Amino acid sequence: MNSYKKYLFPVIFLTVTILFSIIGFRPAEVIIIGPEFHEQEYFLEELDIISENLNIKIQYKTVNDPENYIIENKELSASIALIPNPQGVTNLAERGHLYKLNSLTVDGLVINKIYPDHLTDIVSINSDIFAGWTRLFPNSLIWYDISKFQKYDDLNIKDFNSLISSTKKIADNGVTPWCANSESSASTGWIQTNWLEDIILSKNGPEVYDRWSQLSIQASNIKIFSSVKTIDDFIFYPNHIHNGPGSIISKEFRNLPKVLLDDSNSCFLSWSGHYFRYYIPEEYEYGKDFGVIKLPKINLDNTVVGIGDAVVLIDDDQIARNVISEILSSSFGEKWSSYPDTEFISANKYFNRAIINNELTKYEFDIVHAALQKDLFRYDASELMARPIGSNLLWKFFVTFIREGSESIIGLLNELDKEI
Numbered sequence: 001m002n003s004y005k006k007y008l009f010p011v012i013f014l015t016v017t018i019l020f021s022i023i024g025f026r027p028a029e030v031i032i033i034g035p036e037f038h039e040q041e042y043f044l045e046e047l048d049i050i051s052e053n054l055n056i057k058i059q060y061k062t063v064n065d066p067e068n069y070i071i072e073n074k075e076l077s078a079s080i081a082l083i084p085n086p087q088g089v090t091n092l093a094e095r096g097h098l099y100k101l102n103s104l105t106v107d108g109l110v111i112n113k114i115y116p117d118h119l120t121d122i123v124s125i126n127s128d129i130f131a132g133w134t135r136l137f138p139n140s141l142i143w144y145d146i147s148k149f150q151k152y153d154d155l156n157i158k159d160f161n162s163l164i165s166s167t168k169k170i171a172d173n174g175v176t177p178w179c180a181n182s183e184s185s186a187s188t189g190w191i192q193t194n195w196l197e198d199i200i201l202s203k204n205g206p207e208v209y210d211r212w213s214q215l216s217i218q219a220s221n222i223k224i225f226s227s228v229k230t231i232d233d234f235i236f237y238p239n240h241i242h243n244g245p246g247s248i249i250s251k252e253f254r255n256l257p258k259v260l261l262d263d264s265n266s267c268f269l270s271w272s273g274h275y276f277r278y279y280i281p282e283e284y285e286y287g288k289d290f291g292v293i294k295l296p297k298i299n300l301d302n303t304v305v306g307i308g309d310a311v312v313l314i315d316d317d318q319i320a321r322n323v324i325s326e327i328l329s330s331s332f333g334e335k336w337s338s339y340p341d342t343e344f345i346s347a348n349k350y351f352n353r354a355i356i357n358n359e360l361t362k363y364e365f366d367i368v369h370a371a372l373q374k375d376l377f378r379y380d381a382s383e384l385m386a387r388p389i390g391s392n393l394l395w396k397f398f399v400t401f402i403r404e405g406s407e408s409i410i411g412l413l414n415e416l417d418k419e420i
Helices: 002-024 040-054 066-072 086-094 117-121 160-172 190-204 206-213 222-236 253-260 274-279 318-327 359-373 387-404 406-417
Strands: 029-034 057-062 080-083 132-138 141-145 269-271 290-294 304-313 377-379
Touching: 029 066, 029 318, 040 057, 040 318, 066 080, 066 086, 080 086, 080 318, 086 304, 117 377, 132 274, 132 318, 132 359, 141 253, 141 274, 190 206, 190 222, 190 304, 190 387, 206 377, 222 387, 222 406, 253 269, 253 274, 290 359, 304 318, 304 359, 359 377, 387 406
Parallel strands: 029 057, 029 080, 304 377
Antiparallel strands: 080 304, 132 304, 141 269, 141 290
């Protein structure tokens, strides 16, 4: 009996200890905050893969405005955030809400080695890096209706000027070539800022573009003025725009794909960004009904203007740093990219293109990464500017310009200079 008790109590003690250890064990949890977005379910799958690899829990919590959420909530349970613009990153960093990522390694490389200088610079303060990039989206695109497009064998798309000369001839022959609906409620005019950025970058190069983004060059400067004049020529050439120039600010931009692909309309080209994809009716197929090309060059090739998602660290611990490293790695997005409807374009220069299972996304990936390799991808300038300019006055500038016509350009640019 004594012998039995001698062995029984240690066994019970060990069993109870193990049970309490199992019950009491909670894997580390990392909370990420960010906006709700398109294809979020695929993003969550990628987080599940990281969770399994690191043996931790990861929760994604959606908030309307991550930047303001971080500022307004002093007690945050989150460690990481997705910030959908670089100005939000630098604003948070200046307020002391973010931790530096200079020493973060991604796939064995220091973080600034996986992006070109521009993408690092716009989320840095005094050489301190406060964000990495997950996805990028191109703005510099021309979408077209294939059946209509094929009618014009003499359409010259080798460069921007040749394209516009060709479409002017088409307009002279009674066919309106361009669909340009751009109305967007209080934000009407933002699409025209994209046009302006495309022109400034390809026509004048990254140095002038960066000065424009930083508002260190006046709106009335000859290089900015001549870029606006290029848009003026595009808009106001007779019969160039479907339903006339006024439709640009009066017709809803989300309806643009329907207008483009409607056989009862003659217009067959649309100067629109990645967002155009979101509004294409399901019955239309890429490569069969519609296609896309990069905006042809003016002077400089391989230029692309776009936007993207930044990832920041708001609670500095090693587990959170490990998660960020995984999110920024060249393997993040592989599962996402395997889906036939994927729109994922990795910002990592070393992502494997062969994994992408969508031809349209492959094309967008190719033009974005060709620009990244030469540091000619530039973030949307109006998203980098002081917000009263980039997210208000520039939009109003284009609305007024379209309403009042070519003669208003100089006066409007001079008025804009007073605010810069």
